[in-house]
Amino acid sequence: MAEIMLAGFGGQGVLFAGKVIAKAGMEALKNVSWLPSYGPEMRGGTCNCKVIVSDGQIASPDIAEPDFLLAMNAPSLDKFEGKVRAGGTIIMDSSLIDSKRTFRKDVNIVCIPAKKIAEKIGDGRLGNMVMTGCFISRYGKIPLAKVVDCMRRSVSKAKSSLAELNIKMLKAGYAF
Amino acid sequence: MAEKFLMKGNEAVAEAAIRSGCRYFFGYPITPQTELAAYMAKNMPKRGGVFLQAESEIAAINMVYGAAGAGARAMTSSSSPGISLKQEGISYIAGADLPCVIVNMARGGPGLGSIQGSQADYFQATKGGGHGDYHMLVFAPNSVQELVDMTARAFDKADEYRMPAMILGDGMLGQMMEPVGFFEPKEPEELPKKEWATDGTGMKRKKNIINSLYLESEILERLNIERYERYAQICEREPLFEEINTEDAEIIITAYGMSARIAVSAMTALRKEGVRVGIIRPITLWPFPSEIFARRAANAKAFLCVEMSMGQMVEDVRLAVDGKRPVYFCGRTGGMTVEPDAVYEEVKRILKLKTAGGM
Numbered sequence: 001m002a003e004i005m006l007a008g009f010g011g012q013g014v015l016f017a018g019k020v021i022a023k024a025g026m027e028a029l030k031n032v033s034w035l036p037s038y039g040p041e042m043r044g045g046t047c048n049c050k051v052i053v054s055d056g057q058i059a060s061p062d063i064a065e066p067d068f069l070l071a072m073n074a075p076s077l078d079k080f081e082g083k084v085r086a087g088g089t090i091i092m093d094s095s096l097i098d099s100k101r102t103f104r105k106d107v108n109i110v111c112i113p114a115k116k117i118a119e120k121i122g123d124g125r126l127g128n129m130v131m132t133g134c135f136i137s138r139y140g141k142i143p144l145a146k147v148v149d150c151m152r153r154s155v156s157k158a159k160s161s162l163a164e165l166n167i168k169m170l171k172a173g174y175a176f
Numbered sequence: 177m178a179e180k181f182l183m184k185g186n187e188a189v190a191e192a193a194i195r196s197g198c199r200y201f202f203g204y205p206i207t208p209q210t211e212l213a214a215y216m217a218k219n220m221p222k223r224g225g226v227f228l229q230a231e232s233e234i235a236a237i238n239m240v241y242g243a244a245g246a247g248a249r250a251m252t253s254s255s256s257p258g259i260s261l262k263q264e265g266i267s268y269i270a271g272a273d274l275p276c277v278i279v280n281m282a283r284g285g286p287g288l289g290s291i292q293g294s295q296a297d298y299f300q301a302t303k304g305g306g307h308g309d310y311h312m313l314v315f316a317p318n319s320v321q322e323l324v325d326m327t328a329r330a331f332d333k334a335d336e337y338r339m340p341a342m343i344l345g346d347g348m349l350g351q352m353m354e355p356v357g358f359f360e361p362k363e364p365e366e367l368p369k370k371e372w373a374t375d376g377t378g379m380k381r382k383k384n385i386i387n388s389l390y391l392e393s394e395i396l397e398r399l400n401i402e403r404y405e406r407y408a409q410i411c412e413r414e415p416l417f418e419e420i421n422t423e424d425a426e427i428i429i430t431a432y433g434m435s436a437r438i439a440v441s442a443m444t445a446l447r448k449e450g451v452r453v454g455i456i457r458p459i460t461l462w463p464f465p466s467e468i469f470a471r472r473a474a475n476a477k478a479f480l481c482v483e484m485s486m487g488q489m490v491e492d493v494r495l496a497v498d499g500k501r502p503v504y505f506c507g508r509t510g511g512m513t514v515e516p517d518a519v520y521e522e523v524k525r526i527l528k529l530k531t532a533g534g535m
Contacts, residue, residue, distance in 0.1 A: 023182050026355045032182070034353040038208060039291065059440035061352050062513055
């Protein structure tokens with residue numbers, strides 16, 4: 001079982017990234033839950049979602065101590081860093097958060113310039129998928145092929161070029 | 177049931193309603209249940225149904241009254257403040273003995289309150305809400321899958337007993353996504369014919385009348401007594417609950433909906449330490465599964481009721497336990513969620529108390 005928290009600004013695709021993990025997790029590990037924060041904010045406000053993937057039953061979908069934190073902006077990292085389980089992993093977008101800041105010593109830190117990588121590939125808005133790819137590689141229990149397959153199946157034919165671009169981002173994050 | 181979809185609770189209820197043969201949905205948007213209406217807006221027209229955004233919650237429930245009177249399966253949904261507005265209509269529907277399904281994805285109250293999930297509408301759902309002597313069937317699912325299963329059941333039972341049924345969820349359950357499977361869809365034509373419906377005589381039968389106004393008190397009293405005879409049958413036949421680890425339990429945690437899942441997290445941690453804790457999860461809140469509490473009170477030493485409220489179901493638990501054992505309460509309010517740790521600590525505290533430990 002893994003408890004994953006994704007957090008950032010509204011509009012960064014935090015909820016979507018969580019959905020991609022949940023959907024692939026559902027096929028790889030059977031049980032998942034996806035719990036969004038919801039509020040009056042649409043864009044610019046803070047936003048997070050909590051995803052649990054498990055081969056057993058999931059009791060509470062709320063997460064107190066995540067195993068993984070995917071932080072996509074500085075306020076989210078400040079807010080949730082302290083909650084991560086000791087020995088857990090923080091993946092943070094170092095193109096948006098200063099990687100020279102001090103971190104907790106009892107967690108693994110992955111600094112990935114997700115937004116910059118996404119810009120280089122062709123669309124800076126898809127940093128969320130680079131982060132997701134990076135998570136998939138560090139977690140290791142959901143095959144990347146499963147995520148790619150889910151992405152292709154959940155996008156309509158008319159938008160298949162978008163799916164392919166997202167997949168490129170996933171792969172770049174995975175290879176990081 | 178083979179294919180699993182990843183869906184929000186709100187959307188899953190809507191899909192389950194359409195598959196149950198509901199073709200009339202009347203609603204008015206409110207967080208955190210808006211996805212339900214949005215799903216209906218998108219899908220009802222494609223499946224031969226009507227989605228109508230009413231001018232208010234009050235209008236919506238009265239449209240349900242009309243559609244139900246004509247014999248159709250009809251639904252409305254809202255969240256706490258909107259459900260308060262519908263109470264007059266619900267009382268009329270109950271008074272006219274009409275079946276329908278009302279969904280409440282509850283949020284923090286009173287007043288406009290907050291938009292986060294809450295369980296503070298238990299009293300309103302189970303003890304009336306509207307005026308007069310009546311009840312609704314109240315189902316309180318704890319997962320997206322159970323939302324689907326209970327929506328189907330709510331339509332069937334509402335028809336069977338000719339009364340309104342409520343799905344009582346909360347914002348968290350409505351907003352979360354989980355894998356869910358669906359039953360085969362039913363067409364409205366496949367459903368049993370409602371001989372009492374005002375769907376046109378075609379000059380072939382006597383007029384049916386749907387009404388909740390009885391100026392002669394003797395008649396109204398007789399109708400109310402007959403309705404309560406039906407309620408007595410429901411209390412006997414229809415309570416639903418889930419039990420986990422209660423056989424050897426010293427302390428029984430009781431909770432419904434999302435709180436019950438939080439209770440499971442706490443129970444798992446306590447069981448690891450050898451603490452004998454079990455759970456009774458009422459699935460129907462009306463009829464309340466009183467009998468199981470009375471039975472378990474013979475062996476359990478104490479009960480702990482966990483709710484996202486200041487304590488509402490705890491009153492029914494106390495009535496059911498009937499003074500045989502102490503009943504404690506642990507809750508958060510205003511849209512806050514009870515944390516498993518708080519339940520864990522409360523169980524530990526109860527164990528230390530003489531009333532529980534000294535027996």
